[in-house]
Amino acid sequence: MTGLQANVNALGVQAHNTANMNTDHFVPQSASFNEARPAGTGVTLSIAARDLSAADRVGGAPSGTDPAASFASSLTNSLMYKAGFDLSAKLIQAADERLGTLIDIRA
Structure with missing residues (x-):
């Protein structure tokens, strides 16, 4: 269940970044995905602002960053989180x- 939650939250981060x-x-x-404590009990997600100094930014994007490349990276990450x-x-x-039970995903 923690994997489902972490991937849904990561998709939300990518949607926010894309928008x-x-x-x-x-x-x-x-x-960033992290192993939950104690080990083997799941995964957690930490969300942080990317480390971009103001001197490296022009307008809304880092200087030298191609908007098409940023979109491609965002799309790739979204597909990876969906697969997760x-x-x-x-x-x-x-x-x-x-365990002998079935999930009824139609219910």
């Missing part, structure tokens, strides 16, 4: 089947 990428003085956020969500859902389904 605001052309906003003046916008500082994009980055999502799908994998986490399959793990839950496999665990439930192993």
